[in-house]
Amino acid sequence: ETGVTQSPTHLIKTRGQQVTLRCSSQSGHNTVSWYQQALGQGPQFIFQYYREEENGRGNFPPRFSGLQFPNYSSELNVNALELDDSALYLCASSLLRDRLSSDEQFFGPGTRLTVL
Amino acid sequence: QKEVEQNSGPLSVPEGAIASLNCTYSDRGSQSFFWYRQYSGKSPELIMFIYSNGDKEDGRFTAQLNKASQYVSLLIRDSQPSDSATYLCAVKPMNSGYSTLTFGKGTMLLVSP
Numbered sequence: 001e002t003g004v005t006q007s008p009t010h011l012i013k014t015r016g017q018q019v020t021l022r023c024s025s026q027s028g029h030n031t032v033s034w035y036q037q038a039l040g041q042g043p044q045f046i047f048q049y050y051r052e053e054e055n056g057r058g059n060f061p062p063r064f065s066g067l068q069f070p071n072y073s074s075e076l077n078v079n080a081l082e083l084d085d086s087a088l089y090l091c092a093s094s095l096l097r098d099r100l101s102s103d104e105q106f107f108g109p110g111t112r113l114t115v116l
Numbered sequence: 117q118k119e120v121e122q123n124s125g126p127l128s129v130p131e132g133a134i135a136s137l138n139c140t141y142s143d144r145g146s147q148s149f150f151w152y153r154q155y156s157g158k159s160p161e162l163i164m165f166i167y168s169n170g171d172k173e174d175g176r177f178t179a180q181l182n183k184a185s186q187y188v189s190l191l192i193r194d195s196q197p198s199d200s201a202t203y204l205c206a207v208k209p210m211n212s213g214y215s216t217l218t219f220g221k222g223t224m225l226l227v228s229p
Contacts, residue, residue, distance in 0.1 A: 033216060042120075042204055042219030043160065056216055090159055092217075104150065105217060107159040 002027045004093045004108035012114045013081050021076040021111045023091030031055070032074035033105060034066060035090040043090055049074050050096055078113075086115045118143040118209050122220035130228055135192040137203050137223050142186070145210030149181055149188045150217065152204040160204055164190070195227045 005024045013019050025032050031050045035043035045058035049068035063079040072093075078085060089112075092105035119142040129135045137151075148167050152160035166172045166179040166188065178191040188207075192199055202222040209218060 035219075040221070042206075042221045043217075045216045045218070048216055058216070088159075104162055104165055106162060107152075110159045 004091060004106055006089075006091050006108040006111050008111060009109065010112045010114075012116065014116050015081055015083060017081050017115075018077065018079045019081060019113065021078075021089050021091075021113070023074045023076070023093075023108055025072045025074070025091075025093035026106055029093040029095045029106075030072050031094045031096045032068055032072065033092040033094070034074070034076045035092065036060075036085075037088040037090055037110075038084075039087075046076065055096075081115045083115050086113060088112050118146075118207075118218055120205055120207050120218050120220035122203075122205050122223045124221055125224040126226045127223055128226045128228065129195050131195060131197060133195050133227075135195045135199065135225055135227070137190040137192070137205075137225065139188045139190075139205030139220055140186055141188070141205075141207045141218075143207065143209045143218075144183075144186060146183075146186075146207045147210050148208035149179070150206040150208075151177075151179060151190045152206060152219075153199075154202045154204055154222065156201075163203075192225075195225075197227050197229050200225055200227045 033048040034046040037043040047057040048055045068074045088110045091108045094105045150165045151163045154160045164179045180189045204222045205220040206217040
């Protein structure tokens, strides 16, 4: 069984740039959730993709966007980077049997983004 | 605003002692509760989940849920220095329209040899 993987592990960008982060879900899972974790804080929900459609979104601006591919892998795109976007970006994989089911989420190793 | 509250700590316990980590949540309709462990610089690792009132035991870990008091806790028996980490409480709210988790800020646990 393959676990959740993310790439890249670290990234340094400057304000105004755009970034794409990638996530491969655990084998057998169909759902990917993205979280932002600032230093000293708990993870904050950005959005979730279930069967290639957005299945919910947290309180993040539209410059945070994403998609999910047929193999259930996912991308998080952030446009017009701001200094406050510096954080650990976590991808969590789960198996949802319907849009509202509650199954455990397993996290990937994360991508550390630094915006200068 | 649905919130999950945890004492940031650090909670310091000697090796072999019981560590008790607590969490309260504001959404009375919350239905699922999770405990994650996060080592410094690493991603959260799922330890336990609990859905029903009462206790759930898994090895040295026991999760306790009291929905009437909106309170969930994690007990770690025979604490080891390797248990030193930040423990995140996460809650799935009811009727959120989708399956996601609301996290607390975490409690740092330090287990001294």
